[in-house]
Amino acid sequence: MSAQIKSSNPTMDANTDNDELKNNSKYLLLNKVDVLKSPTNIPSFSPLYQQIKELLLQSLQQGEWQPGEAIPSEMDLAERFQVSQGTVRKAIDELAGDNILIRRQGVGTFVATHLEERVQYRFLKLMPDSEDPLNKASAERRIIACKKTFASAKVAKALGITKNDSVLCLRRVLAFSGVATILEDIWLPGHSFSELTAERLRDYHGPMYAFFESAFGVKMVKAQERIKALLPDPIQAELLKISTSTPVLSVERTAFTYNDAPMEFRQGLYLTLDCHYKNELN
Amino acid sequence: MSAQIKSSNPTMDANTDNDELKNNSKYLLLNKVDVLKSPTNIPSFSPLYQQIKELLLQSLQQGEWQPGEAIPSEMDLAERFQVSQGTVRKAIDELAGDNILIRRQGVGTFVATHLEERVQYRFLKLMPDSEDPLNKASAERRIIACKKTFASAKVAKALGITKNDSVLCLRRVLAFSGVATILEDIWLPGHSFSELTAERLRDYHGPMYAFFESAFGVKMVKAQERIKALLPDPIQAELLKISTSTPVLSVERTAFTYNDAPMEFRQGLYLTLDCHYKNELN
DNA sequence: CAGTGGTCTAGACCACTGG
DNA sequence: CAGTGGTCTAGACCACTGC
Structure with a gap:
């Protein structure tokens, strides 16, 4: 699934001089991912898992999954975005770290909510x-x-x-x-x-x-x-x-x-x- | 390198009844790791990367690496603890998240210090x-x-x-x-x-x-x-x-x-x- | 028991830094 | 250029939950 684009510029390819356009990057799967999901405006260039994170955030924002609901399993998301489970996992890890998603082993990953939250008054210190x-x-x-x-x-x-x-x-x-x-x-x-x-x-x-x-x-x-x-x-x-x-x-x-x-x-x-x-x- | 202990009790091994001593866990490499490093008191049972994290913390506490110094590379640590690079990485990730270690791509991983810290007065908000x-x-x-x-x-x-x-x-x-x-x-x-x-x-x-x-x-x-x-x-x-x-x-x-x-x-x-x-x- | 997240591995390759 | 951390993959297996 990776790195089809090895050296995007077949001409002009000595060992020097083309140090600025080298986009033979594995991480530039933007289009692939993009097309699969939505007409979004992902900035420019970032690791795959960051792109997945943004896509998940957009889905959350657009209400695809409501607070309290479960999002699809890691395997399903990996399939959907055409990346490995590990990559999805890293994206989810970050969102869980931001208290935007909640992981529950053996059960699934859920959208955080202020309702039914074990810690009510989350922002009150x-x-x-x-x-x-x-x-x-x-x-x-x-x-x-x-x-x-x-x-x-x-x-x-x-x-x-x-x-x-x-x-x-x-x-x-x-x-x-x-x-x-x-x-x-x-x-x-x-x-x-x-x-x-x-x-x-x-x-x-x-x-x-x-x-x-x-x-x-x-x-x-x-x-x-x-x-x-x-x-x-x-x-x-x-x-x-x-x-x-x-x-x-x-x-x-x-x-x-x-x-x-x-x-x-x-x-x-x-x-x-x-x-x-x-x-x-x- | 993993899971030599598959079913630690060769006798008494029907399908029932031994549900409380099942230590055929991949994560119980305590001894292996332990021996390699020090006579420590790691609580009891935890993921490998947590154990590595504790070991690293102990080394830090004992002054094996001083603030500002680089710790060994991930590959070296993986070798030292006899685990994969990914496992060491996860341990270091957590320590970096706690601002105890600082990663610098292409250079190494360093012990955080209040000297020469770009953010002086780290605790002053x-x-x-x-x-x-x-x-x-x-x-x-x-x-x-x-x-x-x-x-x-x-x-x-x-x-x-x-x-x-x-x-x-x-x-x-x-x-x-x-x-x-x-x-x-x-x-x-x-x-x-x-x-x-x-x-x-x-x-x-x-x-x-x-x-x-x-x-x-x-x-x-x-x-x-x-x-x-x-x-x-x-x-x-x-x-x-x-x-x-x-x-x-x-x-x-x-x-x-x-x-x-x-x-x-x-x-x-x-x-x-x-x-x-x-x-x-x- | 099936399905989920959690851990671990081995290996490939990329991006960055410094000498 | 060699060496470091950073990303990604594929696959195995473990731990937990709920039915």
Whole structure:
């Protein structure tokens, strides 16, 4: 299956001088793979397994396999893309490393989902100081506001849209074991979330990202946070039941779907008297 | 080279009943590998490449290859451990993923080091709000204190030592482009750092972890942080040239050497007026 | 038991670096 | 150019899951 093109330029073939067009590469199976799957725009030149990874990502993005579903077996995919199992495997390995796919030995490979995820609140790194007990089960959510507005410069920049574009804005308080701990303002691009209403939100009991997934088909894949220390303004303080001189963490998060498209911006205020933001460094 | 032991128990070998001692596994090459290398205590049963990974880690820990040096080529290691190149490769892949080894195509595989690392301040996730320009080059360090004391309960717990054990404690201020931004208290176990003095520290210009590496042979490989929002006490505020009502990030970090041994605990206070703690989530 | 992912091998060849 | 890591293959077998 490999390397049919040995020396693509039969003329002009001394030992020197043609060091720039040597495309006698085994990895240039682009067309072969391309044709099999779709009219995609794969950049230019990359290892086969990277190309497979991109193709898988595109299928995911286009909804060929829904969150929670199994994707075809490695052997099937190898057949489909006309490569060896090992190559497919390496592509899947990377996607599993990015928490986009989940492997389950003896069962299959599944599209990650925020629903039924053993670790709910995947992006929430707040931990009680007493470590072990993960509170997250006992979370109580309270929606404070939910309205349509227009993107500020800051929100627009984060969401990759234009200032004054329509956005959905909501505010909520999370309490753990009865203690108000997190106050969040969340901005969503209007074009994708126009159907969202306070009622639908109130009816849903579960993580926000699971809601986005089931109600809007928007799957968050990764995120980026910027953390500062702040004093809350009077309104914020009241919602968190603290004074305006109690410092809080300000956690600004941008969350992304497939292909790195930003789909949510939020600012969270975390009360860190009895808990902390936990991070592992390598 | 594989699977000499097909059915280790020649007697008692009907089709039933021996479902608990079936060690006819290809992965049980422990002894073979073991003998070749060292009198180690590999847990019990794991894939070959995991065993190789452990062996490599032990060699690193024992200083067989120093930070910055190249380790043997994949082919050499395959020969040494009597496995295929692919197996060694997978072990190295994981270590490279943990930032313990660095691969350089066409050159070799190297032991990661905090010296000459393109990314200095590997564990410092503070970024100026204006993103792109990484200040870190213009850092100015000022040692405020350096003394021997006895571990508090908190420090002892973090360092895995006993309360009142000897520890070295130092305090310093980091300024970026002239602005005092970080105040750090650092605790080090006395048994490993007893030779550390304020003078030696003052003479060294470079990242702290590089200093530990070259002066004490202590290589930090990973770390864990707990972040809270705090108000500084009067002394801290003065050192950072802020008021006691300016909130700061409290970043408590425990840093680990090979085999997860904690070797440093520090509390940093980060002034986040013009910068933020940046984190990527997957 | 069949089917899936997980491990291992042996060998070929490519891409890159340095002398 | 020789030597290193990087990619790809084909095939064997193991470990696990569910029916």
